[in-house]
Amino acid sequence: MTRAGDIQIDTGLGVTAPKGFRAGAAACGIKKTGAPDVAVLVCETDAQAAAVFTQNRVVGAPVLVSRERLSRGRAMRGIVVNSGSANACTGEQGLADAHEMTRLAAKRIGCAPDQMLVASTGVIGKALPMEKVKKGIQAACAALASGPEADEAFARAIMTTDTRLKQAGAQVQIGGRAVTIAGATKGVGMIAPNMATTLGFLATDASVEAPLLQAMLCRAADATYNCLTVDGHTSTSDTLVLMASGGAGAEPVREGSPEAETFAAALAAVCESLARQIVADAEGGTKVIEIRVTGAASEAEAHRVARAIADSPLVKCAFFGEDPNWGRIVSAAGAAGISSGPETMRLMLGGVVIFDRGAPVAADAKRLETIMRAHEIAVHLDLGAGTGEARCLTCDLTDEYVRINAHYTT
Amino acid sequence: MTRAGDIQIDTGLGVTAPKGFRAGAAACGIKKTGAPDVAVLVCETDAQAAAVFTQNRVVGAPVLVSRERLSRGRAMRGIVVNSGSANACTGEQGLADAHEMTRLAAKRIGCAPDQMLVASTGVIGKALPMEKVKKGIQAACAALASGPEADEAFARAIMTTDTRLKQAGAQVQIGGRAVTIAGATKGVGMIAPNMATTLGFLATDASVEAPLLQAMLCRAADATYNCLTVDGHTSTSDTLVLMASGGAGAEPVREGSPEAETFAAALAAVCESLARQIVADAEGGTKVIEIRVTGAASEAEAHRVARAIADSPLVKCAFFGEDPNWGRIVSAAGAAGISSGPETMRLMLGGVVIFDRGAPVAADAKRLETIMRAHEIAVHLDLGAGTGEARCLTCDLTDEYVRINAHYTT
Numbered sequence: 001m002t003r004a005g006d007i008q009i010d011t012g013l014g015v016t017a018p019k020g021f022r023a024g025a026a027a028c029g030i031k032k033t034g035a036p037d038v039a040v041l042v043c044e045t046d047a048q049a050a051a052v053f054t055q056n057r058v059v060g061a062p063v064l065v066s067r068e069r070l071s072r073g074r075a076m077r078g079i080v081v082n083s084g085s086a087n088a089c090t091g092e093q094g095l096a097d098a099h100e101m102t103r104l105a106a107k108r109i110g111c112a113p114d115q116m117l118v119a120s121t122g123v124i125g126k127a128l129p130m131e132k133v134k135k136g137i138q139a140a141c142a143a144l145a146s147g148p149e150a151d152e153a154f155a156r157a158i159m160t161t162d163t164r165l166k167q168a169g170a171q172v173q174i175g176g177r178a179v180t181i182a183g184a185t186k187g188v189g190m191i192a193p194n195m196a197t198t199l200g201f202l203a204t205d206a207s208v209e210a211p212l213l214q215a216m217l218c219r220a221a222d223a224t225y226n227c228l229t230v231d232g233h234t235s236t237s238d239t240l241v242l243m244a245s246g247g248a249g250a251e252p253v254r255e256g257s258p259e260a261e262t263f264a265a266a267l268a269a270v271c272e273s274l275a276r277q278i279v280a281d282a283e284g285g286t287k288v289i290e291i292r293v294t295g296a297a298s299e300a301e302a303h304r305v306a307r308a309i310a311d312s313p314l315v316k317c318a319f320f321g322e323d324p325n326w327g328r329i330v331s332a333a334g335a336a337g338i339s340s341g342p343e344t345m346r347l348m349l350g351g352v353v354i355f356d357r358g359a360p361v362a363a364d365a366k367r368l369e370t371i372m373r374a375h376e377i378a379v380h381l382d383l384g385a386g387t388g389e390a391r392c393l394t395c396d397l398t399d400e401y402v403r404i405n406a407h408y409t410t
Numbered sequence: 411m412t413r414a415g416d417i418q419i420d421t422g423l424g425v426t427a428p429k430g431f432r433a434g435a436a437a438c439g440i441k442k443t444g445a446p447d448v449a450v451l452v453c454e455t456d457a458q459a460a461a462v463f464t465q466n467r468v469v470g471a472p473v474l475v476s477r478e479r480l481s482r483g484r485a486m487r488g489i490v491v492n493s494g495s496a497n498a499c500t501g502e503q504g505l506a507d508a509h510e511m512t513r514l515a516a517k518r519i520g521c522a523p524d525q526m527l528v529a530s531t532g533v534i535g536k537a538l539p540m541e542k543v544k545k546g547i548q549a550a551c552a553a554l555a556s557g558p559e560a561d562e563a564f565a566r567a568i569m570t571t572d573t574r575l576k577q578a579g580a581q582v583q584i585g586g587r588a589v590t591i592a593g594a595t596k597g598v599g600m601i602a603p604n605m606a607t608t609l610g611f612l613a614t615d616a617s618v619e620a621p622l623l624q625a626m627l628c629r630a631a632d633a634t635y636n637c638l639t640v641d642g643h644t645s646t647s648d649t650l651v652l653m654a655s656g657g658a659g660a661e662p663v664r665e666g667s668p669e670a671e672t673f674a675a676a677l678a679a680v681c682e683s684l685a686r687q688i689v690a691d692a693e694g695g696t697k698v699i700e701i702r703v704t705g706a707a708s709e710a711e712a713h714r715v716a717r718a719i720a721d722s723p724l725v726k727c728a729f730f731g732e733d734p735n736w737g738r739i740v741s742a743a744g745a746a747g748i749s750s751g752p753e754t755m756r757l758m759l760g761g762v763v764i765f766d767r768g769a770p771v772a773a774d775a776k777r778l779e780t781i782m783r784a785h786e787i788a789v790h791l792d793l794g795a796g797t798g799e800a801r802c803l804t805c806d807l808t809d810e811y812v813r814i815n816a817h818y819t820t
Binding site: 317318 | 464499534599644
């Protein structure tokens, strides 16, 4: 059995690192900057596929199309993606455009349209410029290739306000064969953990049947992507897809087997790396803050409290100011609908206890200062009421976040 | 019967405008700036009293003390307040200090300590400098007076990062006598609507028994203070107090009578004015945004959606940027756990429909620009699913909010 901690992550591995995958990208002018904005990821053979989508009631047309296709259980051949426009809240036209994107890509690749998935990210509420998108898909398909350059081209083309491309991969042994799981992700704003947050595309050359693949992806997403929050705002477009080609030639991974454990651990480690890369590149963010809540009356309560702390603008601003203003953390927890009170709470910043059972603890100011100055800060709140646990990965709130989001669309 | 719309609000009326009340304030050095930080409001005679407090599970010592005293139903004589330190999360010492504040004030005024209420606002987690506070209470009691100057001194002494003093009053006829309701409030950050948000002190010279006073105050707070959100963070110190002296000589207000309706309408109008003054002075805020949600499956759903929109940093930043980025509003609603979808939604900005049943509506760009440039902006989202309604008053999110809150304590 392999645990997540044993997995070596390589951020040089991208979507085409697993055998059987090719990727291509192009700039077609959806983005005014001229940056790449269309990408295609293709499996040479039929691939088992799994995905998790946003739980938002308002979803983009691509989510509707991809969700419906995956629900039929058919093997998939690839996914076509655009950035710069989310194709969400675009009515019937948006749905027709999403279908058209898969048709165009399927035609070039030589598969049935319903074997292609589709994802879009960017501004909500604008129709896609389909003439441009058509040319973009053709160019991206013409550029299909494997290797680090293709990986990077794909990862760049899915970016919106991201400042860095985000990819991660891992290799594990399954039945004596090296199997690779790798992928790319994007997202820096409109990030909140209600299922797959943002876009993520994972590929593997392991052989895994779709139902098991889906179960493992859900588990990995719950432990990683769904612990993210940049601004508490769940997007309409969140999509995390995993395709398995079986190209490594390893035996199929069976449910409940040691191989399944190994695969799940590698998948979780890759997702964790991608999720951390998102928070580290969060819009305007300068720090990564990991909030751990323990001792809650239930797991649901732990999640609620971790999320309330992570989403409090006051807490986030204090971290930006490197100010150990712990009263904001305790008051955010208190307002989150908890069954216990301050008299059982214990709060630690970077391992230093600063509030214990209703009263402040005189902490070493110099040590606290050092903790607050670090790029990564650990917050641990024990509610002292039960065994519920949860964690949340977030960032600070800065004037740069406001600047970016006050002037993003029109 | 008098409706809220008929009530004339006078922001020149403060806590001593109703007959029978005096106020005093002093600067004792809790605030490093030397600004006034202790205030006392006293009723010459026994007053019926009502209050609503924060629903945060972590509350300041003054909330514990005042809540307990009011629960006994005894007539009150006044309230002692300090700003600059919230006396919250301060353990046993904090509780002793809150009791001591009421003892010191009661001694000067000549009443029993348990006839005094207490409230504190400011930084959480620091013990009060009681030597300074003692001198402050003595000075504030020595300065007790009635009239506009005393009103203003009281309203200033309760401010923290407020840039403006906030007071409002109204006069109505009860049984042929002029009755006044007036008060002062504070608060610009850590503002979210879970019961009385921030501090508010109301006085009236009407004659109203405590149980009816309490019922009317709850109703008024629900419709006004509890619709506020600046940053979605409910404070540990929220307290809204109303004291009735009966000094106007009017007949007692009876439950269910036309006089009770008149009084309730005036009380609601005063609370509405104070609540709007809070949002208008919100930390860093440049705009007042009123979010109305109608057509929800239930009132609870309407509240949840209004609050989700009002607390979305993305929505708030878009308003700061004067950008009609309505996709953020629709996606915030969609993520709030609603039973309906975009196909029944209709969104209006300043009365202009921009999203209707799943698709964008081509709106007059010039008109939208004018709407977004205004200081007050009305957002109306109809979910098209039922009869549930709610509203939320909020502000935009600006770089100034971040600046203030990144550098507030240590």
